[in-house]
Each structure stands twice: as structure tokens, then as C-alpha cells.
Amino acid sequence: MNTELLVERLKQLGWSYTADQPDGLLEDSSKNNVSYSEFLYTLLSKEIEYKEAIELEKRIKKSRLPYVKTIHDFDFSFQPSLDQKRINEALTGRYIHHGENIILLGPPGVGKTYLAISMAFEALTQGHTALFITANDFISECRKANKEGLIQRIIKRYCRPDILIMDEIGYFSFDELSAPTLFQIISKRYEQGAMILTSNKSYVEWGKIFGDDVLATAMLDRIVHHSTTFNIKGDSYRLREKKKAGLQPANIR
Ligand SMILES: Nc1ncnc2c1ncn2[C@@H]1O[C@H](COP(=O)(O)OP(=O)(O)OP(=O)(O)O)[C@@H](O)[C@H]1O
Ligand SMILES: [Mg+2]
Numbered sequence: 001m002n003t004e005l006l007v008e009r010l011k012q013l014g015w016s017y018t019a020d021q022p023d024g025l026l027e028d029s030s031k032n033n034v035s036y037s038e039f040l041y042t043l044l045s046k047e048i049e050y051k052e053a054i055e056l057e058k059r060i061k062k063s064r065l066p067y068v069k070t071i072h073d074f075d076f077s078f079q080p081s082l083d084q085k086r087i088n089e090a091l092t093g094r095y096i097h098h099g100e101n102i103i104l105l106g107p108p109g110v111g112k113t114y115l116a117i118s119m120a121f122e123a124l125t126q127g128h129t130a131l132f133i134t135a136n137d138f139i140s141e142c143r144k145a146n147k148e149g150l151i152q153r154i155i156k157r158y159c160r161p162d163i164l165i166m167d168e169i170g171y172f173s174f175d176e177l178s179a180p181t182l183f184q185i186i187s188k189r190y191e192q193g194a195m196i197l198t199s200n201k202s203y204v205e206w207g208k209i210f211g212d213d214v215l216a217t218a219m220l221d222r223i224v225h226h227s228t229t230f231n232i233k234g235d236s237y238r239l240r241e242k243k244k245a246g247l248q249p250a251n252i253r
Contacts, residue, residue, distance in 0.1 A: 003022050003023060003026075006022055007019050007022055010022070015047050016050070017046055017047050017050035017051075018043055018046070018047050025042075025043060025046075029042070056124060056125060059124045059127075059128075059129055059130070060121075060124055062129065062131075063120060063124060063129070063130040063131055063132055063161075064131060064132045064133065065117055065120060065121065065130070065132045065165075066113075066117070066132065067117065068117065068121055069114055069117055069118055069121070070118050070121060070122075071087070071091060071115075071118040071119075071122070074111065074114060074115070074118065075237075078234070078235075078237060078240065079110060079111060079232060079234045079237075080234070081231070081232055081233040081234050082111075082230060082232055082234075083230075086228065086230070087115065087230070089228075090102050090119055090228060091118075091119060091122045093122060093123050093126045093128065095194055095228065096123055096126075096128055096162055096163060096194045098194075098226065099189070099190075099191045099192045099193055099194055099226065100194055100226040100227055100228070101194060101195045101196070101197065101223050101224075101226065101227040101228075102116075102119060102194075102195070102196045102197070102227065102228050102230070103196075103197045103198075103199070103223065103224070103227055103228070103229045103230070104116055104196070104197070104198040104199075104229075104230045104232065105198075105199050105200075105201075105202060105203075105229060105230065105231050105232065106200065106230075106231065106232030106233065106234070107200055107232075107236065108200060108236055108238070109235075109236025109237050109238040109239060110232040110233075110234050110235070110236060110237065111232065111237060112167070112198040112199075112200075112232065113167050113168075113198060115230070116132075116165050116167060116196045116198050117132075117165075119196055120132060120163060120165050120196060123162065123163055128162040128163060129160075129161040129162045129163070130161050130162060130163040130164075130165060131157070131158065131160075131161040131163070131164055131165065132165040132167065133158070133164075133165070133166055133167070134166070134167045134168045135166055135167070135168050135169045135170070135171065135172060135174070136168060136171065136172045138158075138166065138178060138182065139172060139174060139175060139178040141154060142154060142175075142177050142178040142181050143175075143177065143178075146177055151177075151181060154181060155181060155184050155185055155188070158185045159185055159188045159189055159193065161193070162193065162194065163193070163194045163195065163196060164185070164189065164193065164194075164195045164196075165195070165196040165197075166182075166195065166196075166197050166198070167197075167198045168198060168199075168200075169197055169198065169199040169201070169206075169209060170199040170200045170201035170205070170206075170209050171200060173208070173209055173210075173211060174209060174210045174211065175211070176211070179210045179211060179212060179215055180215070182210075182219070183215055183218065183219055186219050186222050186223060187222060190222045190225075191225075191226065195223070197223065203220055203224070206219070206220055
């Protein structure tokens with residue numbers, strides 16, 4: 001049969017993977033003498049895998065993850081305070097279905113961002129949507145949106161995804177605009193939408209970050225109610241090589 005007609009039909013269906021290589025697929029199956037049902041199954045599976053890969057790519061792009069890294073390359077032996085079983089539990093994504101939160105606390109370089117990204121990536125592969133932002137970028141976005149009278153749009157944007165990932169809470173102070181805006185987002189997401197938060201500050205110091213103890217307590221109350229906290233106590237992975245070479249942090253420029 002004329003493959004052009006076949007390709008036309010496939011394109012009408014939106015089966016672009018099969019439409020791009022009908023000859024190869026037909027040749028393979030006639031060479032290997034596969035049954036009609038097997039052929040159809042292979043064709044449908046390839047088309048579905050292709051579509052899923054495209055959808056995943058779109059979700060990754062929309063998530064604004066600064067980079068993609070999977071948990072497979074994470075060196076757990078370097079961070080013995082981390083319970084790998086609890087990390088694996090988080091990677092199953094169960095917390096997302098229950099609108100729960102993951103909080104990663106610890107000093108610089110211990111892998112908070114890496115872990116947050118690998119958890120987000122795992123969730124994206126499971127079909128969830130995610131949105132990543134650093135606390136500092138959030139503060140800037142709020143200022144910009146406020147000037148344009150669009151603060152409600154910020155609240156909507158950060159309430160929409162299945163998971164909100166806010167990285168680096170604690171390196172910069174929230175101001176009187178970004179603190180209540182984040183509070184509103186956290187309130188709306190409470191028990192509805194999961195969050196992954198990372199911070200270099202322990203909970204007792206959050207009052208300072210938000211410039212308001214009452215607000216910080218109310219925020220933490222909602223965040224921590226259904227959550228898993230990973231308190232990472234260890235050395236910076238960034239300084240690992242330098243330490244190996246005998247350099248101490250004080251000597252590092
Ligand atoms: N256990 C680990 N195994 C492999 N790579 C790691 C590990 N921990 C950290 N890294 C790598 O070290 C670097 C620092 O890690 P990361 O950015 O996650 O630290 P962080 O805790 O977020 O630090 P900061 O508070 O300064 O943002 C990254 O390049 C990360 O990929
Ligand atoms: Mg980080």
C-alpha cells in the first residue's frame with residue numbers, strides 16, 4: 001500500500017512518531033514475522049512513549065528547575081545523617097497526593113537543592129506539575145508584580161502547580177510585601193498542594209527571615225502540620241575536593 005496515504009492518516013490522528021518512520025516500522029515487523037496484534041501493540045506503545053516523553057519535556061520546561069539531576073548520582077555515603085529510606089519514601093511521591101510538604105534544612109553545600117530537584121524531577125516523571133523558585137527570586141517577583149498591580153496573579157501562579165519548590169529560604173529576608181504574599185500561598189496550598197522547601201536556617205530562626213514572629217509561626221504551623229523534615233548535618237560537598245587536598249575552609253577563596 002502507498003505509505004503516503006498511511007502517513008496522511010497517521011498525521012490526522014496526531015501519531016507523529018509513527019508518521020515519521022512508517023517504512024522502518026513496517027520493515028522491522030515483516031522481517032521479524034510478527035503477528036498483527038504484536039505489531040499493533042508495538043506501534044501503539046512506541047507512539048505512547050513518544051507522547052509521554054514530549055509531555056515530560058514540557059512539564060520540565062514549565063517547572064523552571066535550574067537544572068535536572070536524578071537521585072541516582074547522589075552520594076549518600078558522603079551525607080550519613082540522611083536516612084536513605086526516608087528519601088526513597090519521598091521519591092515515591094505519596095506526599096503529593098496528600099498535599100504534604102518536604103522540608104530540607106542544613107548548612108551550605110549539603111545537597112538541599114540537589115535533593116529538592118531530584119524529588120521534583122521524580123514527581124514530573126510521575127506526571128505531576130511543579131514550579132521551582134528561589135526565595136530571593138520570589139521576593140523580586142513580588143516587588144515587580146506589585147508595581148504592576150499583579151500580586152494576585154503571583155498568588156495564583158504559585159498555587160496552581162502540584163508541587164511548589166521554594167529554594168534558599170533564609171539567605172535573604174522577606175519584606176512586608178513578599179512575606180504576607182507567601183503566607184497567602186501557603187494558606188491556600190495547606191492540605192491541598194505539596195511543597196518542597198529548603199533552608200539554611202532552623203525553624204526557630206524563621207521569625208527573623210520573615211521579619212515577623214507571629215506570621216512565621218502561623219506559616220510554620222501550616223507547613224509542618226503534614227510534613228517530613230530532613231535535617232542534614234554534614235559537610236559541604238562543594239568543599240569536599242578542597243578538603244581532600246588538605247585545604248581548610250578558612251584558606252579557601
Ligand atoms: N551527596 C552528594 N552527592 C553528590 N553530589 C552532591 C551531594 N551533595 C551535594 N552535591 C553537589 O554539590 C553541590 C552543592 O549541593 P547543593 O547545591 O544541593 O547544596 P545546598 O545544600 O543547596 O547548598 P546551599 O545552601 O549553599 O544552596 C551541587 O553541585 C550538588 O550537585
Ligand atoms: Mg541550594
